[in-house]
Amino acid sequence: xxxxxxxRMLNRSRSTVVSDHPESGVSVGIGxxxxxxxxxxxxxxxxxxxxxxxxxxxxxxxxTYEDIGYxxxxxxxxxxxAMGAEPRWALVALAAPRSSSPERLRELYDGLYxxxxxxxxxxxxxxxxxxPSGLTVTVTVIGEAGAGGSLLRxxxxxxDAVFITGPLGGSAAGLRFLLERGGLAGPLExxxxxxxxxxxxxxxxxxxxxAGRLLARAKPGMCGALNDISDGLASEAWEIAEASGVxxxxxxxxxxxxxxxxxxxxASAHDPLDxxxxxxxxxxxxxxxRQEYAAELASTFERAGKRIWFVGEVDSAVTGSADGKVGVxxxxxxxxxxxxxxxxxxxxxx
Amino acid sequence: xxxxxxxRMLNRSRSTVVSDHPESGVSVGIGxxxxxxxxxxxxxxxxxxxxxxxxxxxxxxxxTYEDIGYxxxxxxxxxxxAMGAEPRWALVALAAPRSSSPERLRELYDGLYxxxxxxxxxxxxxxxxxxPSGLTVTVTVIGEAGAGGSLLRxxxxxxDAVFITGPLGGSAAGLRFLLERGGLAGPLExxxxxxxxxxxxxxxxxxxxxAGRLLARAKPGMCGALNDISDGLASEAWEIAEASGVxxxxxxxxxxxxxxxxxxxxASAHDPLDxxxxxxxxxxxxxxxRQEYAAELASTFERAGKRIWFVGEVDSAVTGSADGKVGVxxxxxxxxxxxxxxxxxxxxxx
Numbered sequence: 001x002x003x004x005x006x007x008r009m010l011n012r013s014r015s016t017v018v019s020d021h022p023e024s025g026v027s028v029g030i031g032x033x034x035x036x037x038x039x040x041x042x043x044x045x046x047x048x049x050x051x052x053x054x055x056x057x058x059x060x061x062x063x064t065y066e067d068i069g070y071x072x073x074x075x076x077x078x079x080x081x082a083m084g085a086e087p088r089w090a091l092v093a094l095a096a097p098r099s100s101s102p103e104r105l106r107e108l109y110d111g112l113y114x115x116x117x118x119x120x121x122x123x124x125x126x127x128x129x130x131x132p133s134g135l136t137v138t139v140t141v142i143g144e145a146g147a148g149g150s151l152l153r154x155x156x157x158x159x160d161a162v163f164i165t166g167p168l169g170g171s172a173a174g175l176r177f178l179l180e181r182g183g184l185a186g187p188l189e190x191x192x193x194x195x196x197x198x199x200x201x202x203x204x205x206x207x208x209x210x211a212g213r214l215l216a217r218a219k220p221g222m223c224g225a226l227n228d229i230s231d232g233l234a235s236e237a238w239e240i241a242e243a244s245g246v247x248x249x250x251x252x253x254x255x256x257x258x259x260x261x262x263x264x265x266x267a268s269a270h271d272p273l274d275x276x277x278x279x280x281x282x283x284x285x286x287x288x289x290r291q292e293y294a295a296e297l298a299s300t301f302e303r304a305g306k307r308i309w310f311v312g313e314v315d316s317a318v319t320g321s322a323d324g325k326v327g328v329x330x331x332x333x334x335x336x337x338x339x340x341x342x343x344x345x346x347x348x349x350x
Numbered sequence: 351x352x353x354x355x356x357x358r359m360l361n362r363s364r365s366t367v368v369s370d371h372p373e374s375g376v377s378v379g380i381g382x383x384x385x386x387x388x389x390x391x392x393x394x395x396x397x398x399x400x401x402x403x404x405x406x407x408x409x410x411x412x413x414t415y416e417d418i419g420y421x422x423x424x425x426x427x428x429x430x431x432a433m434g435a436e437p438r439w440a441l442v443a444l445a446a447p448r449s450s451s452p453e454r455l456r457e458l459y460d461g462l463y464x465x466x467x468x469x470x471x472x473x474x475x476x477x478x479x480x481x482p483s484g485l486t487v488t489v490t491v492i493g494e495a496g497a498g499g500s501l502l503r504x505x506x507x508x509x510d511a512v513f514i515t516g517p518l519g520g521s522a523a524g525l526r527f528l529l530e531r532g533g534l535a536g537p538l539e540x541x542x543x544x545x546x547x548x549x550x551x552x553x554x555x556x557x558x559x560x561a562g563r564l565l566a567r568a569k570p571g572m573c574g575a576l577n578d579i580s581d582g583l584a585s586e587a588w589e590i591a592e593a594s595g596v597x598x599x600x601x602x603x604x605x606x607x608x609x610x611x612x613x614x615x616x617a618s619a620h621d622p623l624d625x626x627x628x629x630x631x632x633x634x635x636x637x638x639x640r641q642e643y644a645a646e647l648a649s650t651f652e653r654a655g656k657r658i659w660f661v662g663e664v665d666s667a668v669t670g671s672a673d674g675k676v677g678v679x680x681x682x683x684x685x686x687x688x689x690x691x692x693x694x695x696x697x698x699x700x
Contacts, residue, residue: 027394028502031593033432033578034398034493036500039389044377048384049490051443051477082383093401093443093488127401127488134482138443140399140490143384150386152378228383243381 007128009102010109019122025088026122035124037089043144046085050076054134062178064186065104067203068137069111075230076139077119077207078283082228083152084216085145087209090116092126093138100135108137119209149216151226151287156244160224160288162312163297165211167256168233169272170201172279173264178202197260205283212285214304218297224288224314232280237312237328238343240288245326250277250312250341253333277330278344288314357478359452360459369472375438376472385474387439393494396435400426404484412528414536415454417553418487419461425580426489427469427557428633432578433502434566435495437471437559443488445481462489469559499566501576501637506594510574510638512662513647515561517606518583519622520551522629523614528552547610555633562635564654568647574638574664582630587662587678588693590638595676600627600662600691603683627680628694638664 011030019026028036039045052058052072063071073090080087092112096105116123121141177195191199208228215223225244227236233255237248257265257272265272289297294310301308317326329338361380369376378386389395402408402422413421423440430437442462446455466473471491527545541549558578565573575594577586583605587598607615607622615622639647644660651658667676679688 027498028500032503033429033576034396034435034500036433036495037395037397038497039393039395041391043389045387045389045395045492046384047387047439047441047492048475049441049443049477049488051445051479051486051488053445053479053481053486055482056445056480079383083386085384089397091397091399091490093399093490095401095403095406095486125398127399129401129403130406131403131486132405132484136401136403136445136481136486138399138401138477138488140441140443141384142395142397142492145386147388148377150378150384153382226383 006102006105010105010128011123018117018120019124024122026124029122029124035089037124040144042147044147044150046080046083046143046145046150047140048076048079049138049140050079051136051138053136062175063203065107066111066114068135069108070115070204072137072139073112073115074205074207074283076141077115077121077209078228078230080141080143081207081209081212082226082285083143083145083150084212084226085143085150086213087119087121087141087143089124089142090121091140092123094126095129095131095136097133098130119207145216151216151223153225153227153240153243156225156240156246156288156314157290158246158314158316159291160314161291161294161310162237162248162250162286162288162314163308163310164229164233164284164286165208165306165308166282166284167258167261168229168282168284169257169261169275169279170198171205171281172275173261174198174200174202176268177264194260194263197258198264201282205281207283208285210304211306214300214306215287218300219293222290222293222297224290226285226287229282229284229286230280232278233286234277234328234341235280235343236286240286241326241328245317247315247317247325247327247329248312249315249329249331249338251331254309254311256309277341356452356455360455360478361473368467368470369474374472376474379472379474380476385439387474390494392497394497394500396430396433396493396495396500397490398426398429399488399490400429401486401488403486412525413553415457416461418485419458420465420554422487422489423462423465424555424557424633426491427465427471427559428578428580430491430493431557431559431562432576432635433493433495433500434562434576435493435500436563437469437491437493439472439474439492440466441490442473442476444476445479445486447483448480469557495566501566501573503575503577503590503593506575506590506596506638506664507640508596508664508666509641510664511641511644511660512587512598512600512636512638512664513658513660514579514583514634514636515558515656515658516632516634517608517611518579518632518634519607519611519625519629520548521555521631522625523611524548524550524552526618527614544610544613547608548614551632555631557633558635560654561656564650564656565637568650569643572639572643572647574640576635576637579632579634579636580630582628583636584627584678584691585630585693586636590636591676591678595667597665597667597675597677597679598662599665599679599681599688601681604659604661606659627691
């Protein structure tokens with residue numbers, strides 16, 4: 001198959017494509033040198049890109065090609081969620097071995113389109129190239145936010161409450177299960193029922209677009225910093241601490257984990273908190289809210305049929321004081337004092 | 351070096367960065383989950399991305415790391431030029447082996463920044479990841495154009511004159527020379543003077559942003575289709591023919607090649623026209639103009655200190671006629687009749 005035929009096969013004749021809708025803002029989609037888009041007057045653009053590399057970010061032993069596509073889109077959309085913005089358009093750059101089966105690549109694009117459509121995002125362009133070995137997928141997402149309304153990492157203040165938008169650690173536990181089983185990438189339905197949510201968290205994560213939008217629309221001054229949890233809570237809390245110049249304290253017994261995670265951790269002699277802090281790829285959001293608005297924010301989420309969990313607090317970083325340095329402290333259940341939490345998370349160049 | 355330190359090293363402390371200027375439209379640059387940008391009211395966005403893969407698109411034997419970065423940015427900017435748009439912002443996704451020298455990666459980013467700054471483009475974000483083998487660089491560029499003012503491939507009409515913005519074939523000839531010399535990626539100054547423009551065309555191509563803008567600002571209805579020559583004139587003329595449903599005729603003796611190319615072709619027993627038609631990576635523009643405006647467009651370019659070359663014409667594609675099918679015909683010097691030109695150019699999945 002030639003390259004143009006491949007691109008047509010990967011992108012066209014899909015049953016529903018967001019860019020076909022007039023309100024998608026797509027004047028020219030896939031097929032020319034570039035796409036032409038109509039941004040909304042008065043909004044700012046929020047743009048990010050994310051790369052997934054075979055055998056670094058994913059292994060075909062634990063994910064179908066459709067999962068790989070879905071997750072590549074989800075992880076890029078998650079960066080838009082972490083700004084409180086609305087995703088609108090995406091570009092997909094694929095490098096794949098010449099020997100790739102067109103059917104597998106079509107499945108990869110099925111996953112990319114499924115996730116994009118779920119979150120109202122039009123795939124408007126991209127590039128396909130051959131690679132000497134392994135797949136590399138880069139997804140760029142362009143979103144929109146009210147002018148000045150994006151939620152930054154640097155906006156945490158002493159006194160803020162720290163919250164997260166969902167249970168953590170599921171993705172890391174799911175990956176461990178799938179690797180131990182010898183790499184089972186079949187339908188999720190074939191997995192034991194108690195494992196399914198963990199495997200799903202690893203294979204088909206959901207970006208928290210709605211939660212990010214709720215936070216961005218909250219009363220001005222209510223929300224502080226926001227980040228998505230792609231590298232584990234410890235690493236993300238560190239990013240907020242460093243960007244904001246603060247100290248973040250996390251309480252181990254307040255960090256939610258699912259019952260399935262707790263059971264699997266017990267069965268495999270693992271500390272569930274370790275997965276929550278260091279596992280990564282959960283794509284929940286971690287943020288801070290001014291203490292006086294914490295209850296109001298929790299109600300806002302409840303009214304929207306969602307929930308937030310308060311897991312810590314922000315203290316000032318006192319320069320020169322050993323206790324007050326920028327960083328993250330963990331107070332474990334029953335402990336009187338906190339211990340410093342390392343920044344570790346996945347490091348590509350360590 | 352850890353990943354965050356690497357990103358800081360690659361992106362910060364640069365002497366001049368476009369995004370530091372207030373008119374760059376950058377509210378939040380590199381360092382958060384996403385960048386925040388202020389688009390110009392009333393304009394459309396023009397977006398594209400391009401991937402360069404080591405040993406497929408480039409070999410470190412013929413290019414320095416700075417060249418690789420420069421060319422990755424240039425080839426993405428070229429897609430924006432091909433729409434007649436103004437590039438504004440770029441994101442860079444890099445996958446590099448863990449063993450990569452930070453100095454080489456810094457050189458790669460020197461090249462990316464040098465090209466971006468030359469064309470007034472702010473690098474506002476990206477991603478860095480490890481790869482099992484070889485470099486992959488994906489550059490996404492976001493530009494702006496007047497609403498409805500982008501120049502599309504599909505706008506050629508029967509009777510149009512076909513023009514190009516500069517001599518072709520230099521990049522392919524330069525690559526051949528560098529490969530034959532056993533891969534010399536040292537300073538261009540060390541190469542023979544008559545070869546230097548060819549090696550430069552391969553290593554440091556320039557996107558024709560100014561030419562694209564001139565065309566986009568021309569009298570409404572003056573310009574037809576536009577494309578950039580990334581895959582050789584034959585392939586690009588085919589794209590215009592297919593998108594517009596027309597027949598394109600090219601005249602071999604009107605296609606400009608440089609004196610250096612002609613000399614090197616003679617010395618290496620090569621047909622210079624072959625490089626021009628099938629070599630690719632020249633990044634000149636090929637377009638069509640309504641015949642009655644051809645002279646006026648040429649004057650417009652001259653007044654701007656530039657030039658266009660008329661190399662062919664557009665005929666209608668008569669359905670069902672063997673002579674009138676969509677496609678490209680070449681009339682060689684001295685020949686009475688044209689011969690069909692194959693679409694070949696680099697095909698990643700053939």
